[in-house]
Amino acid sequence: MAEEISKPNSDGPPSAREGRNQRRSERVVLRVSLQLSAIMPDGKRISMSAHSLVVNAHGGLLDVGMEIVAGQHICISNLKTESVTKARVLRVEESAEGRFSVAFEFEHPAPHFWPVSFPPTDWASVQTSV
Numbered sequence: 001m002a003e004e005i006s007k008p009n010s011d012g013p014p015s016a017r018e019g020r021n022q023r024r025s026e027r028v029v030l031r032v033s034l035q036l037s038a039i040m041p042d043g044k045r046i047s048m049s050a051h052s053l054v055v056n057a058h059g060g061l062l063d064v065g066m067e068i069v070a071g072q073h074i075c076i077s078n079l080k081t082e083s084v085t086k087a088r089v090l091r092v093e094e095s096a097e098g099r100f101s102v103a104f105e106f107e108h109p110a111p112h113f114w115p116v117s118f119p120p121t122d123w124a125s126v127q128t129s130v
Contacts, residue, residue: 025057025111026120034062035077041069050076053101057111057126059087062102067092074104078113085110 030052037047046066054061068074072089086107093101106113111123 025109025122025126027054027056027060028114028116028120029053030055030060030114030116032114033079035079036062036064036074037077038068038072038074041072050102052114055114055116057109057123059090059103059105060114062104064100064102067094067100068102076104076113078115080115081113083110083113085113 032052032055034050034052035047036050037045039045048065050062050064052060053063062076068089070089070092074087074089075084076087077084087104088107089102089104091103095101109126111126116123
């Protein structure tokens with residue numbers, strides 16, 4: 001799957017710009033093929049294809065085909081780089097097409113998980129721990 005990179009538009013109401021300035025790291029629109037795995041609250045193991053919509057050094061937003069639970073721990077594999085990291089689901093929203101947007105944060109900041117050739121300058125200041 002082709003990767004698409006673009007920076008979010010800085011236009012918008014002042015409150016939207018202020019919210020972006022308060023984030024821990026700048027967001028980048030990026031589509032990356034991923035594999036998501038988790039153990040559901042009922043104990044069932046799942047594994048599914050997903051792709052990123054927006055990413056940053058601390059997590060991102062995924063498009064997935066089934067609902068997962070906020071607070072749930074997940075494992076995300078970047079299919080291109082074969083990097084694997086753990087994360088926690090923050091928010092889940094259903095789309096009109098029956099898919100789900102899943103906001104998540106990495107267990108530890110992971111700016112190198114995403115294949116971004118020119119990452120935002122604030123990503124370089126993020127401390128990673130393994």
